[in-house]
Amino acid sequence: MNLLRVQDAQLAFGADAILDHVNFVLEPGERVCLVGRNGAGKSTLLKVIDQQVVLDDGQVQYVGDTVVTRLPQDPPAQSPQRVYDYVAEALAESGELLTRYHLLSEKMAAGDASSGLLTEMDSLQAKIDALNGWQMETRIEQVLTRLNLPADTSMAELSGGWLRRVALARALVVDPDVLLLDEPTNHLDISMVRWLEEQIKEFKGAVLFISHDRAFIRHLATRIVDLDRGQLTSYPGDYDRYLAKKQELLEVETAQNAEFDKKLAAEEVWIRQGIKARRTRNEGRVRALQDLRKQRQQRRELQGKANLRVNEASRSGKRVFEGEQLQLQFDDKPIIRDLDLLLQRGDKVAFVGPNGCGKSTLIKVILGEQDVDGGKVKLGTNLEVAYFDQHRSQLDPQKSVMDNVGDGKQDIVFQGRPRHILSYLQDFLFSPKQARTPVLALSGGERNRALLAKILLKPSNLLVLDEPTNDLDIETLELLEQIIAEYQGTVLLVSHDREFVDNTATAVLYFEGDGVITEIIGGFSELEHYLSMKSATAPSQDKSSTQGTKTETQRSHSTSLSDKGSAQRQKKLSYKLQRELDGLPAAIEEKEHQLEQIQQQLNEPEFFSQPLEVTEPVMQQAAELDEALMMLLERWEELENLSKQSS
Incomplete structure (x- = not known):
């Protein structure tokens, strides 16, 4: 028996309908994930079901005494x-x-x-x-x-995570039949996300939730419902089946549209023929052409993908940060204890741990914005930092998107070339009309895209991303993963999105508590392996006897990213690292070939008789290729040793 039905729902806030005569049914015990692009209307649909928004047409029917409650996107205020x-x-x-x-x-x-x-x-x-x-x-x-x-x-x-827990208690206390959740994992640390997953699995009623956390969706969803251009499409089964089926349907749609456009173009050629053709014109064919034109006018094109690119600055020094035996505490609470840390250019490091454990503090230490109580600190040289702040404090909500991103300028410089601000913002899926809209009127995902546009415009060689995945749709998340992978500089990433960390990080700094910070080579999968091994080998002892004491085992967890002998590396390579290892020989061969060509130029007898402005760039290129080759060889040796240790 159905719990609720949405019938022929129509709703529009502008020219295009958010809901275009859609139907939806929710069955008892289902856990349905509602997916779609930012601004597609997912949160609005939840508000419609919760009777907080009135439809232009159609209706929402609750079957019997169905009780519905909604957990809002933002936690309650303190x-x-x-x-x-x-x-x-x-x-x-x-x-x-x-x-x-x-x-x-x-x-x-x-x-x-x-x-x-x-x-x-x-x-x-x-x-x-x-x-x-x-x-x-x-x-x-x-x-x-x-x-x-x-x-x-x-x-x-209470912190943000605990406030989210209180909001869930308020939703559950009415003993609902249907639980509506809007981005429930935002601002939750990984332990809280796992806790939430268990709570939802234990819930006896039906759940309709919005999420862009792919691991969360995979663990919970029994059905995927896609909201795309005003239409709802149901995909029974898990998230991976949805991705495959959705891609098939988009390919079919593209082929059908191409065939339609070809037919329309042929009819347009026919209608524009000369006088003789007009005299013998088939009026039925003319009416059919008019119908084709009308259909083409009503077609809603698939929104394009964001074109995220980084405005990279000149390279930083090879050493980005080095700390020896770092100590820091606030009042009586240890934040950093006996930490040895070396960050080198090109490292992509994820900071993982519960909220309030000191992740942001360590980032400030690395950037030279926070002094330590003890230890030696060596800051990197020639650092150009772009900082993504999870609270979006760099955006003025009263100003338009273009004024926020371009600082009031119409023309900007990106990757050495002048561009108009509206053209640049179209890469981030902002139409000219949206670009002139105040940030205050944007959805959470659109605000995050605006902030990405602002920070990626700034030339950088050190990218700091603090919870960049909140509210971003999955396609934009995947593009962000791609630019992080291709970024030549250093990336410091704070994220509780497990799949995002897996796809981007080459190392994890895990905050274990009591100031202990452990390095794990790889991503979140490697971190889970480490935690499971630690749990399996931990001696059974009175917890209180070890509280506040750092053992020699814990000391070995204080980390340097260049330490090749870490115990955490003695495990099977993840799929991601194995792919990296498989691709390194070809990359090394390519760099050697490029270096050989440059070397041939340098060996020519007349080379150094040329002006300095001609020879210096070639010599600089040779030095950069040589350094890049050495880094590839070091990485190959590191992964090869790890592969041998795990075999």
Whole structure:
């Protein structure tokens, strides 16, 4: 039996319909993932189902007494309100009475036994009895216990991840049949994402969720529904089947459109023939041409892909950062303990760990913006930093996209060539109309694209990306992965998107807590392998006896990215690293060939008799090729040794 039905839904906020006479059905027990490009209308559809947005036409039908609740995209604001009170608010009148009863009970426990208080308590008990409110109180306590939430803690004391957990408690306390989740993994660290996955799997009702976290989708979705150009298409099965089927349908659509356009072009040639042809014109054929023109006019083209490119600066020094025995703590909390770290040009390092563990602090140390309490720090030279801030503080919400990205200029310089700001923004899928729109009016994904456009415009050789994947659609995520892979500079990445880390990072700095930071060569898959091995070999001992003490084993986890003997490397190569190893011989051969050609120029007798402006660029190119070749050889040796150790 269906839980809800969306029938012939029509909704438009502009020229193109967000929902174009669509239908949708949700069955009990389903976990449906709603996917689509940024701005396609996914969040709007959830609001329609939650009756927060009214359709232009069509209807949403709940079957029977179906209860629907929605977890918004953003966590609740920090406030003096207690967790218990915020969760109880979802129960309307019963929640208000229970909140008041809870408060009066605390007063009585504190020694207040006035007659007025007792009278109000009696009145509240009667009202709660009449509404069967004690059952609701039991439900609140069960949900808070299940989610491990402190009932009497102020919302102002909670981090973003805990606020998201409180919001989920508020959604679950009404015992819904349908749970709507809008980007539930945003701002959650990896442990919280895993926890959320388990909570959703245990939920007995149906779930309709929006997410761009591919690992999250793969673990949870039983069906994929794609919102594309106002149309909903259902794809039963898992996410990988959806990708394959979607690609097939797009190829069919492209072929059909090409055939249609060919027929239309032939008819346009016919209609423009001379006088003789007009006299013998087939009026039925003319009407058919008019229908073809109308169909072509109504066609909604597939939105193109973003064209993300980096405006790279001149190369930095080979050493980007070096730290020896670094120590840092805030108050009594260790942030960095006995850390040896060497970052070299071309490293792509992911910072992984729970929220508040010190990832952003270490980045500030690397950039020279944060002093350490102890240890030696050597900063890199010739660094040009582009910083993607997860809070988007570099964007002025009141200004337009073009003013934010171009700093008010109409003409910009990108990769050494002048471009108009509107042309540049089209690479990031902003039409001229959208480019003139205030950032305040954009969706979360569109704001992230605007910030990417701003930071990628700046010449850089050190790219710092702090949670860049939040709200980005999957196609843009894949393009971002590609530019990181091709980027010649250094990348520091903070992300809780497991697949994104797997596809981009060559090493992970894992923040284990208590200031211990461990290097793992590879991506998130290698990190999971390390954690599982650590869990399997950890001695059973009293946790309290080891708290606050750093053992010699932990000391070995303090890391240098150039250390070839790390124990973490003694494991099977991941698929990504194996592919890299397989491709290195060809890359080395290509560099050797290029260097040989340059060397032949240098060996010519007349070469050094030429002006300096002619010889110097060639010599510089030879030096760069030689250094690149050495780096490839070092990387090949490193991966080859790791491959032998794992065999």
